[in-house]
Amino acid sequence: MQAKDEAEIADIVRSAKGPLSIVGGGTRRAAASGEHLCTSGLTGISVYEPGALTLVVRAGTPVAEIEGVLAAERQRLAFEVPDMRGLMGRAGASTIGGVVAVNASGPRRIQAGACRDSLLGVRFVDGRGEVIKNGGRVMKNVTGYDLVKLMAGSQGTLGVLTEVSFRVQAIPEAEATLVVPVADAAAGVAVLSRALGSPYDVTGAAYDGRALVRIEGMAGSVTYRAQALQALIGGEIVTVAASAALWRAVRDVQPLQGVTGAIWRISVKPTDGPVVLATLGAVPHLLDWGGGLLWVALPDDRAAALALRDTVNRLGGHATRLRGIAGVPDVHPEAAPVAALTQALRHQFDPKGLFNPGQLATA
Amino acid sequence: MEMPRPNPGVMSDKARIIAGLRAILPDDAVISDPLETRAYECDGLAAYRCTPLAVVLPRSTDEVAGVMRLCHAMGVPVVPRGSGTSLAGGAMPTADCVVLGVGRMTAVLETDYANRLVRVQSGRTNLSVTGAVEADGWFYAPDPSSQLACAIAGNIAMNSGGAHCLKYGVTTNNLLGVTVVLMDGRVITLGGGHLDAPGLDLLGIICGSEGQLGVVTEATLRILPKPEGARPILLGFAANEVAGACVADIIKAGILPVAIEFMDRPCIRVCEEYAKAGYPDCEALLIVEVEGAPGEIDEQLSRIKAIAARHDPVEMRESQSAEEAGRIWLGRKSAFSAIGRVADYMCLDGTIPVNELPFVLRRIAELSDEYGLRVANVFHAGDGNMHPLIMFDANTPGDLEKCEALGAEILKLCVAVGGCLTGEHGVGIEKRDLMGVQFAAADMEAQMRVKDVFDPKWLLNPAKVFPLAVTASRRAG
Numbered sequence: 031m032q033a034k035d036e037a038e039i040a041d042i043v044r045s046a047k048g049p050l051s052i053v054g055g056g057t058r059r060a061a062a063s064g065e066h067l068c069t070s071g072l073t074g075i076s077v078y079e080p081g082a083l084t085l086v087v088r089a090g091t092p093v094a095e096i097e098g099v100l101a102a103e104r105q106r107l108a109f110e111v112p113d114m115r116g117l118m119g120r121a122g123a124s125t126i127g128g129v130v131a132v133n134a135s136g137p138r139r140i141q142a143g144a145c146r147d148s149l150l151g152v153r154f155v156d157g158r159g160e161v162i163k164n165g166g167r168v169m170k171n172v173t174g175y176d177l178v179k180l181m182a183g184s185q186g187t188l189g190v191l192t193e194v195s196f197r198v199q200a201i202p203e204a205e206a207t208l209v210v211p212v213a214d215a216a217a218g219v220a221v222l223s224r225a226l227g228s229p230y231d232v233t234g235a236a237y238d239g240r241a242l243v244r245i246e247g248m249a250g251s252v253t254y255r256a257q258a259l260q261a262l263i264g265g266e267i268v269t270v271a272a273s274a275a276l277w278r279a280v281r282d283v284q285p286l287q288g289v290t291g292a293i294w295r296i297s298v299k300p301t302d303g304p305v306v307l308a309t310l311g312a313v314p315h316l317l318d319w320g321g322g323l324l325w326v327a328l329p330d331d332r333a334a335a336l337a338l339r340d341t342v343n344r345l346g347g348h349a350t351r352l353r354g355i356a357g358v359p360d361v362h363p364e365a366a367p368v369a370a371l372t373q374a375l376r377h378q379f380d381p382k383g384l385f386n387p388g389q390l391a392t393a
Numbered sequence: 394m395e396m397p398r399p400n401p402g403v404m405s406d407k408a409r410i411i412a413g414l415r416a417i418l419p420d421d422a423v424i425s426d427p428l429e430t431r432a433y434e435c436d437g438l439a440a441y442r443c444t445p446l447a448v449v450l451p452r453s454t455d456e457v458a459g460v461m462r463l464c465h466a467m468g469v470p471v472v473p474r475g476s477g478t479s480l481a482g483g484a485m486p487t488a489d490c491v492v493l494g495v496g497r498m499t500a501v502l503e504t505d506y507a508n509r510l511v512r513v514q515s516g517r518t519n520l521s522v523t524g525a526v527e528a529d530g531w532f533y534a535p536d537p538s539s540q541l542a543c544a545i546a547g548n549i550a551m552n553s554g555g556a557h558c559l560k561y562g563v564t565t566n567n568l569l570g571v572t573v574v575l576m577d578g579r580v581i582t583l584g585g586g587h588l589d590a591p592g593l594d595l596l597g598i599i600c601g602s603e604g605q606l607g608v609v610t611e612a613t614l615r616i617l618p619k620p621e622g623a624r625p626i627l628l629g630f631a632a633n634e635v636a637g638a639c640v641a642d643i644i645k646a647g648i649l650p651v652a653i654e655f656m657d658r659p660c661i662r663v664c665e666e667y668a669k670a671g672y673p674d675c676e677a678l679l680i681v682e683v684e685g686a687p688g689e690i691d692e693q694l695s696r697i698k699a700i701a702a703r704h705d706p707v708e709m710r711e712s713q714s715a716e717e718a719g720r721i722w723l724g725r726k727s728a729f730s731a732i733g734r735v736a737d738y739m740c741l742d743g744t745i746p747v748n749e750l751p752f753v754l755r756r757i758a759e760l761s762d763e764y765g766l767r768v769a770n771v772f773h774a775g776d777g778n779m780h781p782l783i784m785f786d787a788n789t790p791g792d793l794e795k796c797e798a799l800g801a802e803i804l805k806l807c808v809a810v811g812g813c814l815t816g817e818h819g820v821g822i823e824k825r826d827l828m829g830v831q832f833a834a835a836d837m838e839a840q841m842r843v844k845d846v847f848d849p850k851w852l853l854n855p856a857k858v859f860p861l862a863v864t865a866s867r868r869a870g
Contacts, residue, residue: 081641082747082777104647133589144589146597147566162839163832168744169776170563170816172552172601173824173831174858175840179565179597183590200647223507229530229618248696251689258686299508299586322508322588348591362591367581371846372593378842390592 034071036153036161036192042067043190044159049387052186054090054128057121058114058352063388069127072192077167080105084150084167086195089127096126100198108199109145110136110277116287118353127191133183136281137234137244140226140319146182148196154181154189157380167195180375185389188379204252207234207273210241210265215304217241219321221263223300226320228262230255236280237303237317241265244277283325285316292330292354294338297323298347309341330354339363361390394441394482394822397856397868399489403446403469410469411447414491417459422497424448433474433492437539438482438823440793445472445486450494454572454580454610457493461608462578464491468870470852471576473604475547476518478539480740481821483551483603487856493608495546501525502611508586510569512613515546519553522614531616534561537817538729549609552601554817559775560651560684561617563817565600570613573599573606576848585613598843603819604854606847620684623651625721626694628701629675629708633657636677637750639704640774643681644747648696653775654680654725657754660732660769660782661724667731670724673708679774680725728771729782736767736784739796743807744816747777756806757781764799766792778816779807805830820858828860837863 033039043050049064072090079085080103087096093111100106111129115121128134130152135144142148151165164177181188208225212218218237225232225243234244243263245255256267268276279285286293296306303321314327328334335351335358342349348362363369372390377383403410411425424430425447434442446469451457464471474484474494486492498514504526505511511533513522519540522533536555537543543553549571554563561567570584583596590596599606630636640653656664656678665672672678683693694711701709712718724731732738745753754770761768761783772780781803785796804814804824808831814824828837837859844851844867851867 079746079748081645083644084746103645133594135589139588143562143566146589146594147562156839160835160839163836164839166811166813168746168778168812168816170554170558170744170773170778171813172554172563172817172819173813173815174820174828174837175843176552176565176597176601177839177843179594179600180843182597183592183594187593200645200649202647220507223509226509227506227618229621231620248689248692250692251685254686254688297587297589297591299505301507302586319588320509322586346585347587350591364592365581367575367579368583368595371581371595374846375593375843378846379839 031065032068032071036072036155039067039155039190039192040159040161043155043157043384046384050384052190052386054125054131055092055122057124058118058128058132067190069190070125075099076193083198084195085198086167086193087126088193089191090125093124093126093129101201104201105198106201107196108138108142108148110138110281112136113282117283117293126194130182130191130194131184131186137236137277137318140235141231141233142199146179149178149182149194150197151195152178152181152191153193154191156189157382157384162189165195169197186386187376187389189385202246202248204249205244205246205269205273206252206256207268207276208243208256208259208263208265209268210243210263212241215307215317219301219304219317222320225259225263228259230259234277234280235320237321238280238285242276242280244273280316280318283316286314286325286327289314289327291327292335292356293352294326294328294349295323295352296326296342296347296349298342298345302345302347305345306341310338330356332356332358395861396443396487397861399487403489406467407446410467413463413467414447414449414460417463418449418451418456422450422452422456433477433486433494436477436479436482436484438480438485438821441482441485441822443486443488445490445492446488448492448494450497452497454574457574457608457610458578458580460491460493461574461576465577465850465852468850468852470855472854473546473550473608475516475544475550476542478543479547479551479819479821481815481819481823483547483819483821483857485822495544495610498610505586506531509616510586510613511616512611513545515549515609515612516544519543519545519548526616527619530619532619533614533616534567535564545612545614546609549600549612550602550604551817551819554778556652556654556773559653559773560649565597567615568596568600568612569615571596571599571609572611574608574610576607576850576853603821603858605844605858606853621686622690623682623684624690624694624712625680625682625718626697626712627708627710627721628679628681628706629673630677630704631675631707633677633754634751635704636679639679639701640747640750642700643697644775646696646700648693650681650683650775652680652682653773655770655772655774656725656728657770659767660728660771663735663769664724664728664731667734668724668727670720672724675707680721725771732769732782732784737787738782738784739800741781741783741800741803742778742816742818743804743812743814744776744778745807745810745812747774749810750774750777753779753806753810757803760799760802764795766796766799777812801827822857825858826860828858841867
């Protein structure tokens with residue numbers, strides 16, 4: 031079913047007899063079971079105030095369209111939306127609602143925050159078919175509970191997003207990346223920690239066999255900081271298109287595109303990234319977020335999955351499987367009292383269990 | 394201010410409740426003498442007071458869990474309290490409640506520079522978090538103006554902001570993890586050294602829930618390396634509109650100052666009389682602060698000056714020394730005490746879209762005339778977080794009520810132009826009855842359903858955030 035507006039979504043939800051699988055651009059994974067409820071009819075920018083750095087947009091609007099409109103004012107979404115099509119082997123065009131539903135965030139996560147941190151407001155249709163709004167379009171808002179954060183990353187389990195608002199960011203006039211040769215991932219993350227512990231406002235810190243450190247800003251400032259960082263961590267300074275290409279590759283996880291096996295995305299304390307990697311042997315990998323985000327391709331078998339989860343449980347963090355079928359849940363199981371709260375919240379927002387019943391399943 | 398009628402069952406059970414608390418806590422951690430509990434009768438919203446049934450000052454998560462289990466079993470409401478600096482009445486007690494203060498839980502549990510985090514007990518004050526790491530060149534970014542006194546627990550409850558959040562974000566953007574005690578005594582941990590949740594973002598909903606979902610006893614906080622330097626510039630303008638346009642132009646130009654503070658004429662005058670900072674006599678004044686190395690500061694300030702010059706400033710004052718920088722900030726930083734010297738005042742903190750600034754300031758001036766109460770405006774202009782200070786005389790009968798009525802009108806105005814009731818202070822009891830201005834019944838219901846999950850008996854800080862009539866059936870159990 032394709033809805034054309036919020037009222038139609040509310041009608042569909044109210045009259046639904048069975049599970050609904052909410053579909054945005056379908057770029058990340060195959061939709062869950064249930065009748066498809068497609069939001070791609072809800073398009074368009076409702077408010078864009080460049081001088082206030084705010085954007086309000088309907089949930090089905092393609093990300094590419096939004097990025098184009100923002101770029102015309104030399105602005106952008108700060109959280110650097112990853113393009114997962116190459117990694118997931120899928121086509122289509124990402125919608126902004128889908129991006130919010132998975133809290134998709136790229137390399138700038140470490141400095142500018144995740145999608146959730148740029149998100150100022152939401153409208154959504156809950157499982158009772160009621161339209162709920164929360165947050166708004168101002169940067170500081172503590173009025174009532176922050177359901178905005180709860181909706182970001184909820185994977186469509188609490189409601190169907192219909193409109194989202196963001197704080198946006200100016201595109202800086204310059205960027206530079208230091209490319210530092212290192213012996214291994216542990217040495218790479220040590221370099222990243224040193225850069226992130228400096229006052230030079232690093233906006234990207236990744237390891238792809240080399241340590242990559244990005245800075246952005248005004249031209250004079252970028253030149254100054256690139257030299258200061260070079261004195262601190264060494265390496266070669268790359269600018270303009272070459273720098274941008276490096277970060278597109280990190281953002282879209284290019285080193286893992288086309289590899290076979292299960293794809294895992296692991297969030298741990300930055301210095302634990304290399305520790306997890308060391309338990310996995312020689313596997314395709316990429317580290318982002320100063321070492322705290324580890325992408326790996328593993329054999330698609332249950333033993334490998336369970337071993338990884340054990341390691342991550344021991345260290346603290348979570349491991350999500352984006353691709354693979356061996357018998358473990360995709361989402362990292364949480365401690366029992368936390369899982370109970372999650373289930374109870376889902377029941378409150380979706381008492382009939384309509385929305386994406388397979389998502390966030392941990393058993 | 395209407396508060397719920399104390400539960401007579403709880404009131405008559407006082408002796409047994411206090412005995413129960415004494416059984417699980419050391420003697421010095423339970424206060425029940427009415428003379429001593431009176432110290433906890435109010436918070437920063439001092440116009441409203443109520444002495445609680447008892448006060449407990451636990452020293453550990455285990456002790457907090459013990460108190461919560463007991464109160465849950467006995468049906469006693471709990472009001473959590475950090476340092477009691479809330480301007481919204483967030484820590485205001487009821488006669489039948491146990492105030493649970495975390496002020497004795499102040500330890501730094503872990504400092505980890507490689508991972509850029511500290512883990513602290515939640516009673517630690519905001520400024521002393523920075524104090525624990527600044528010798529090594531680090532700081533904790535959120536900086537509410539009460540930061541010398543306010544506790545991290547309260548910062549998390551209210552999702553506190555501050556002057557520098559234009560660049561660094563508010564508490565929720567700098568909070569990595571928490572240990573939370575739920576009303577039934579269960580202890581959960583959310584987040585930690587890693588980023589983002591595997592499933593629902595429960596950390597995100599705890600932050601800003603005004604102590605209604607759980608009691609945070611420990612927090613993992615993101616720390617940042619200190620910038621190399623900072624320097625302010627003072628800009629004076631002939632009209633609020635012009636200053637507002639200058640703010641929009643600075644933001645549009647892609648410059649991100651750490652702070653853009655705005656003062657209007659009534660505020661400038663009162664501050665100048667008090668602090669003698671040498672501010673120009675003009676309609677509107679901006680203080681813009683930028684950070685970086687000396688060359689980076691010069692680069693940013695030269696662009697800001699070029700933009701300001703297009704708006705015919707009546708004054709453009711750069712600081713050449715720490716003393717001059719201090720003088721630029723002097724008036725702004727003494728604004729609240731300057732106003733407090735000439736009148737009683739109520740401080741609002743509604744937020745508006747920044748492009749609505751000129752209209753809202755004009756309308757506030759009209760409302761000020763209508764009500765016959767002076768209003769001074771000082772606020773964080775970069776993010777639209779207003780701070781209208783309504784001046785009144787608490788000794789004049791009816792003045793407080795008139796002030797509250799004017800405050801309500803101003804907050805309704807903020808919502809009407811696309812903003813919100815509160816940008817950083819929280820709803821508490823102060824703005825509880827205005828929630829219906831911003832939210833439809835279904836919007837509030839969705840929020841209350843979250844509380845139903847965390848605190849099904851509605852015992853934790855139950856009389857706050859939502860209008861009492863809306864929560865009555867839930868509070869009745």
